[in-house]
Amino acid sequence: MGTNPQTMAWILDEYSKFHGYSPAVVTGKPIDLGGSLGRDAATGRGVLFATEALLNEHGKSVAGQRFVIQGFGNVGSWAAQLIHEAGGKVVAVSDISGAIKDKNGIDIPALLKHVKEHKGVKGFGGANAIESSSILAEDCDILIPAALGGVINRENANDIKAKFIIEAANHPTDPEADEILSKKGVVILPDIFANSGGVTVSYFEWVQNIQGFMWDEAKVNAELKKYIQQGFKDVKEMCKTHNCDLRMGAFTLGVNRVARATVLRGWEA
Numbered sequence: 001m002g003t004n005p006q007t008m009a010w011i012l013d014e015y016s017k018f019h020g021y022s023p024a025v026v027t028g029k030p031i032d033l034g035g036s037l038g039r040d041a042a043t044g045r046g047v048l049f050a051t052e053a054l055l056n057e058h059g060k061s062v063a064g065q066r067f068v069i070q071g072f073g074n075v076g077s078w079a080a081q082l083i084h085e086a087g088g089k090v091v092a093v094s095d096i097s098g099a100i101k102d103k104n105g106i107d108i109p110a111l112l113k114h115v116k117e118h119k120g121v122k123g124f125g126g127a128n129a130i131e132s133s134s135i136l137a138e139d140c141d142i143l144i145p146a147a148l149g150g151v152i153n154r155e156n157a158n159d160i161k162a163k164f165i166i167e168a169a170n171h172p173t174d175p176e177a178d179e180i181l182s183k184k185g186v187v188i189l190p191d192i193f194a195n196s197g198g199v200t201v202s203y204f205e206w207v208q209n210i211q212g213f214m215w216d217e218a219k220v221n222a223e224l225k226k227y228i229q230q231g232f233k234d235v236k237e238m239c240k241t242h243n244c245d246l247r248m249g250a251f252t253l254g255v256n257r258v259a260r261a262t263v264l265r266g267w268e269a
């Protein structure tokens, strides 16, 4: 959060001063310095693919669902754009400047233009201003926290109206809120899976750097889709085996993989 490809270029430059030109040492770089096509949109695109996988499981699709998104930076703005293109209705968004709402669906391309010009969602003419503090409790089908950690807690968990929460930010829901929401029947797609599109395409960037070969954007996006769809199936399988929720399923899957590799190498388990 609060960084961009320029920041990563400086990290690459500093490291390379001491160790020679080493593009694979950091990811999220500008394309001209060995960045990957599609990395900019990857976390938001992964959020879309992960949301599609979850909704399919519930006999629904993104089209026609009402979304609320907290945060309109790299992740939130790409998620909003791709959800809008997929036919989803983004009914409220917020950033540090304020929060806006239109129950008929915000015109996201127009909002992106406004944000570019005004550095924030505040003052956008195509929607009504609302209190930033009310964003998580806005009426919607799907809530996407895409800003800070710890925003969903015991103070506000009971006010949440969404049926699904897609954790695009890192650790937006604290454990007490998790319990409250679970009792309310809210389905949470955990950060470790929901925002993994970013680190997945960072992995693709590293692969391209060590191969010395650049993929086209269609290949990046197709590989990302494959990983997210397979990841969702694997998490669901874990949930079935252990009769647990998606967060526990995702963690169990990850820990099991590391444990298996550790044992295979002959280390103490």
Ligand SMILES: NC(=O)C1=CN([C@@H]2O[C@H](COP(=O)(O)OP(=O)(O)OC[C@H]3O[C@@H](n4cnc5c(N)ncnc54)[C@H](OP(=O)(O)O)[C@@H]3O)[C@@H](O)[C@H]2O)C=CC1
Binding pocket: 001, 002, 003, 043, 070, 071, 072, 073, 074, 075, 076, 094, 095, 096, 097, 119, 120, 132, 146, 147, 148, 149, 168, 169, 170, 195, 196, 198, 199
């Ligand atoms: N970028 C990535 O690839 C990945 C990001 N993440 C996580 O996603 C989240 C967002 O990251 P990213 O989009 O990259 O960060 P950015 O810095 O690009 O965007 C953050 C956004 O959150 C907004 N924001 C900050 N504070 C608040 C607040 N109190 N209420 C509402 N909005 C707020 C910012 O507003 P403003 O612009 O006005 O300051 C901005 O719109 C973080 O939790 C990050 O760890 C997870 C995986 C990958």
Ligand SMILES: O=C(O)CCC(=O)C(=O)O
Binding pocket: 001, 027, 028, 170, 198, 199, 202
């Ligand atoms: O690109 C990466 O390696 C990780 C990005 C990420 O997870 C984050 O920004 O929180």
